[in-house]
Amino acid sequence: MKVILKNIEKEGYDGSIASYISEGGYEALKIALKKTPEDILSELKKSKLVGRGGAAFPTGMKWEFARNSKETPKYVVCNADEGEPGTFKDRLILENDPHMLIEAMAIAGFTVGASQGFIYIRGEYFKAYDVLTAAIEDAVKNNCLGNNILGSDFSFNISLYRGAGAYVCGEETALLDSLEGKKGQSRVKPPFPTFVGYQNKPTVLNNVETLSNVPQIILNGGDWYSKIGSADCPGTKLYCLSGDVKKPGVYELPTGITLKELIDTYGGGVDGKLKAVLPGGVSSSFLAADQLDVKMDYPSLQKAGSMLGSAAVMVVNDTHCMVDLAKRCTEFFDYESCGKCTPCREGTKRAREIFINMSQAAGEATDIALLKELQDVMYDTSRCGLGQAAMNAAGSAMDKFPSEFEKHITKKNCELGICPMEKV
Ligand SMILES: Cc1cc2nc3c(=O)[nH]c(=O)nc-3n(C[C@H](O)[C@H](O)[C@H](O)COP(=O)(O)O)c2cc1C
Numbered sequence: 001m002k003v004i005l006k007n008i009e010k011e012g013y014d015g016s017i018a019s020y021i022s023e024g025g026y027e028a029l030k031i032a033l034k035k036t037p038e039d040i041l042s043e044l045k046k047s048k049l050v051g052r053g054g055a056a057f058p059t060g061m062k063w064e065f066a067r068n069s070k071e072t073p074k075y076v077v078c079n080a081d082e083g084e085p086g087t088f089k090d091r092l093i094l095e096n097d098p099h100m101l102i103e104a105m106a107i108a109g110f111t112v113g114a115s116q117g118f119i120y121i122r123g124e125y126f127k128a129y130d131v132l133t134a135a136i137e138d139a140v141k142n143n144c145l146g147n148n149i150l151g152s153d154f155s156f157n158i159s160l161y162r163g164a165g166a167y168v169c170g171e172e173t174a175l176l177d178s179l180e181g182k183k184g185q186s187r188v189k190p191p192f193p194t195f196v197g198y199q200n201k202p203t204v205l206n207n208v209e210t211l212s213n214v215p216q217i218i219l220n221g222g223d224w225y226s227k228i229g230s231a232d233c234p235g236t237k238l239y240c241l242s243g244d245v246k247k248p249g250v251y252e253l254p255t256g257i258t259l260k261e262l263i264d265t266y267g268g269g270v271d272g273k274l275k276a277v278l279p280g281g282v283s284s285s286f287l288a289a290d291q292l293d294v295k296m297d298y299p300s301l302q303k304a305g306s307m308l309g310s311a312a313v314m315v316v317n318d319t320h321c322m323v324d325l326a327k328r329c330t331e332f333f334d335y336e337s338c339g340k341c342t343p344c345r346e347g348t349k350r351a352r353e354i355f356i357n358m359s360q361a362a363g364e365a366t367d368i369a370l371l372k373e374l375q376d377v378m379y380d381t382s383r384c385g386l387g388q389a390a391m392n393a394a395g396s397a398m399d400k401f402p403s404e405f406e407k408h409i410t411k412k413n414c415e416l417g418i419c420p421m422e423k424v
């Protein structure tokens with residue numbers, strides 16, 4: 001069952017407006033414009049679609065909050081920042097089926113009562129930027145965007161905005177600050193963007209993949225969508241499979257398939273002997289090799305002590321040292337911390353220093369307890385998700401592979417020969 005890649009995987013499909021229309025594109029918008037916003041909200045809620053950007057918030061509820069908000073004007077923002085390491089699913093849509101996203105944003109605008117949308121796109125996505133620029137122009141020429149869309153009294157425009165390479169700008173409130181031309185730093189929540197968003201006005205902010213589901217939900221109905229995949233978290237999901245796997249790539253599969261099926265049936269199996277998996281990018285916690293039966297949906301992975309996040313599934317074989325991986329994850333968060341709040345700004349630095357020391361034979365007996373305390377404090381007190389999740393990968397590596405950390409600290413030994421184990 002393909003919802004998002006249904007066009008992309010067709011022979012000869014080129015993502016142009018002509019090919020999109022020939023596959024039934026913009027029919028959902030035509031239908032939506034004849035419905036009431038309440039009808040559309042009802043279908044979305046029936047679909048049980050939840051956000052694919054990581055937080056898994058129900059999309060119908062998000063749109064309803066914005067719709068019911070009295071403040072005007074309202075805005076629709078698409079989060080195309082895709083900064084989580086190992087995530088490359090949104091790029092596939094942006095480069096190959098941009099009109100699916102444009103159509104979805106117009107439907108969102110009509111539903112919540114917005115006439116302006118923005119796509120905040122990752123700065124390094126040069127090709128996607130060019131494709132989207134041309135697609136927006138074509139949509140305007142074909143009256144699918146602009147004034148009086150498809151002969152209706154609804155008008156909606158989309159502007160593109162490029163990010164400048166900061167991971168935190170994928171976080172919705174930092175993104176909004178960046179979009180307003182300010183330094184990209186997270187805002188305190190609540191209030192949430194649906195009430196106080198772009199220019200402090202009600203704003204629906206959704207991930208590229210989330211939005212791309214909407215045209216098919218309008219065409220086939222919310223009940224149809226709710227029957228795909230897991231009952232409590234239905235639909236399909238784009239899984240980004242990378243690392244030590246034979247066939248890395250983006251796979252669209254129903255939610256609820258197991259991690260084992262994803263790796264073995266679709267990814268061609270592990271390249272080498274499996275050691276661990278990060279199922280939701282570096283913000284998630286490691287799963288051990290004996291946890292492959294976990295279902296790949298938001299509630300199941302949470303129960304398993306990790307998270308699906310953006311579904312950046314990174315497979316790790318037994319040639320990798322967990323201390324080295326913990327160190328590298330922590331370096332990433334230290335580099336990307338925006339510095340606005342103390343627990344994250346200082347915590348990521350201290351954690352990075354401790355892991356560097358451990359990898360250079362300067363680890364101390366108290367390190368593990370100190371890191372655990374740091375993890376708890378950062379989780380409880382950091383201002384945004386970056387700091388709250390910064391120690392997930394490192395903390396779970398310590399929990400699941402304690403003897404590797406122990407050997408680095410007490411025996412000053414990296415058995416796999418990856419850490420330098422001397423001052424560098
Ligand atoms: C540090 C950080 C980075 C994030 N990066 C992204 C991103 O690149 N793309 C994205 O869609 N969501 C990202 N998110 C999640 C967004 O804050 C937000 O939940 C999401 O865009 C909402 O859309 P959705 O409801 O469709 O998932 C990030 C969150 C955090 C804390």
Ligand code: SF4
Pocket residue numbers: 168185186336337338339340341342344345382383384385386387388
């Ligand atoms: S948690 Fe980190 S990224 Fe988020 S506001 Fe605090 S310092 Fe900035």
